[in-house]
Amino acid sequence: MEVRAARRSAVSSTEARGFKVAGREIVLCEVDGEIYALDGICTHEDLPLDGGEIDDGILECPWHGAQYEVCSGTVCALPATRSLATYPVRVDAEGQIFIELLD
Numbered sequence: 001m002e003v004r005a006a007r008r009s010a011v012s013s014t015e016a017r018g019f020k021v022a023g024r025e026i027v028l029c030e031v032d033g034e035i036y037a038l039d040g041i042c043t044h045e046d047l048p049l050d051g052g053e054i055d056d057g058i059l060e061c062p063w064h065g066a067q068y069e070v071c072s073g074t075v076c077a078l079p080a081t082r083s084l085a086t087y088p089v090r091v092d093a094e095g096q097i098f099i100e101l102l103d
Helices: none
Strands: 001-006 018-022 024-033 034-039 053-055 057-061 067-069 075-077 089-091 096-100
Touching: 001 018, 001 024, 024 053, 034 089, 034 096
Parallel strands: none
Antiparallel strands: 001 096, 018 024, 024 034, 053 057, 057 067, 067 075, 089 096
C-alpha cells in the first residue's frame, strides 16, 4: 500500500525527520539527493530517531549513538544490533513523498 508521507521540502540532508505514516513512526532522510524512508524507532531502546544527525550517509541515534546506514538500514555501530526496516520511496512531480508500506 502506497501512502503519502510528507512534502519533499520537509526532508533534510543533515537530520532525520520523523513522521507518523499510517500509524507507524517513520524517518525520512536525504542522502546525495535521494530520499530514504526507515523505521523511526531505534532498535536499541525503542526511542525515536527524529532529529538524529546524518553524516556521510550514516544516521546516528540522538539518544545513545547507535548508527545506521541510511540507504539500507544496516547497523554500523553499537549499541544497536538489529537493522532498521526500510521502505520504497517515490517522489512525485509536485514534491509529495510516498512510501510503500507492506502489511
